[in-house]
Amino acid sequence: MTDTTVWIVIAAxxxxxxxxxxxxxxxxxxxxxPAWVLRHLRYTGVAVLPGxxxxxxxxxxxxxxxxxxxxxxxAAVTLAVGAWRRDTIQAVIAGGLFFGIGNWLL
Amino acid sequence: MAKSxxxxxxxxxxxxxxxMVPFGVLFGVLATEAGxxxxxxxxxxxxxxxxxxxxxxxxxxxxxxxxxxxILSALAVNLRMAMYSAALTPHLGPAPLWQRCLIAYIxxxxxxxxxxxxxxxxPTWTVADKAAYLGGVAVPVFPAWVxxxxxxxxxxxxxxxxxxxDFVLPLAFLALVGPMLKSRAHVTAALVSVTGxxxxxxMPWNLGLIVAAIxxxxxxxxxxxxA
Numbered sequence: 472m473t474d475t476t477v478w479i480v481i482a483a484x485x486x487x488x489x490x491x492x493x494x495x496x497x498x499x500x501x502x503x504x505p506a507w508v509l510r511h512l513r514y515t516g517v518a519v520l521p522g523x524x525x526x527x528x529x530x531x532x533x534x535x536x537x538x539x540x541x542x543x544x545x546a547a548v549t550l551a552v553g554a555w556r557r558d559t560i561q562a563v564i565a566g567g568l569f570f571g572i573g574n575w576l577l
Numbered sequence: 578m579a580k581s582x583x584x585x586x587x588x589x590x591x592x593x594x595x596x597m598v599p600f601g602v603l604f605g606v607l608a609t610e611a612g613x614x615x616x617x618x619x620x621x622x623x624x625x626x627x628x629x630x631x632x633x634x635x636x637x638x639x640x641x642x643x644x645x646x647x648i649l650s651a652l653a654v655n656l657r658m659a660m661y662s663a664a665l666t667p668h669l670g671p672a673p674l675w676q677r678c679l680i681a682y683i684x685x686x687x688x689x690x691x692x693x694x695x696x697x698x699x700p701t702w703t704v705a706d707k708a709a710y711l712g713g714v715a716v717p718v719f720p721a722w723v724x725x726x727x728x729x730x731x732x733x734x735x736x737x738x739x740x741x742x743d744f745v746l747p748l749a750f751l752a753l754v755g756p757m758l759k760s761r762a763h764v765t766a767a768l769v770s771v772t773g774x775x776x777x778x779x780m781p782w783n784l785g786l787i788v789a790a791i792x793x794x795x796x797x798x799x800x801x802x803x804a
Contacts, residue, residue: 514798
């Protein structure tokens with residue numbers, strides 16, 4: 472890992488990420504999208520984020536990829552509080568406290 | 578002030594400091610420990626502004642993976658941003674180009690999640706109101722992310738491994754998902770997303786996540802259509 476490599480990665484990621492964020496906002500703008508496309512897009516958040524975290528929760532690097540009951544339970548608490556209270560911050564505090572206390576006790 | 582869409586955005590974004598700070602500190606510490614210079618760590622957080630992909634990139638760089646693969650893998654994690662961009666286009670598409678250019682820069686997961694739920698709840702907002710709200714959300718969220726990265730990099734406090742700070746990353750995203758589970762269609766999409774991502778985790782460059790996300794969107798849309 473040289474300095475140059477790191478800078479190349481930062482530049483490529485910065486540009487690539489910006490372009491992914493700009494893609495539809497910039498190019499489609501105020502043109503109408505068909506109803507079926509809009510119907511799919513309504514599920515963007517729930518389609519992406521659960522899949523992003525699932526491997527991190529089930530096979531965490533920190534345990535060498537071993538399933539960890541505390542992490543699974545903390546994830547369940549975070550989700551449940553979030554769905555029940557409809558509030559991200561309460562969810563993160565509940566899940567964080569549950570994990571922190573569990574981690575300290577175990 | 579509190580009544581304007583911009584003020585609402587600031588107020589709704591403010592509590593997210595609780596999430597952005599540990600997340601940013603963690604990145605600052607890990608990236609510095611991996612051998613990145615302060616300038617590089619800060620460039621990551623202020624140019625890429627996508628925590629999950631930054632962790633992926635630093636991890637792969639440390640593993641000595643070829644540069645092109647590092648870039649492709651991390652970009653695949655960020656392809657979800659294109660989906661966010663598409664999802665917000667019906668709301669923000671008519672905004673002036675310069676606003677859309679700025680919005681694209683700050684469209685991180687937390688900003689997307691807040692904006693989407695606010696737009697769903699307030700259908701009477703104009704395009705200008707919606708853009709103002711999104712800008713308001715970014716006011717606390719973005720500096721918290723960059724500032725926390727700096728703190729993590731400078732203090733470089735060796736965080737004891739027993740604290741298991743790595744859990745901050747999944748926690749930050751899980752907390753966004755709960756409030757999104759509004760209907761049977763949303764829950765179905767989430768289940769397909771989890772199953773797909775786990776089953777397809779063998780795919781190279783994190784492409785399994787993208788395939789899982791597309792399947793999950795189709796599943797959600799189908800449940801909605803049949804309802």
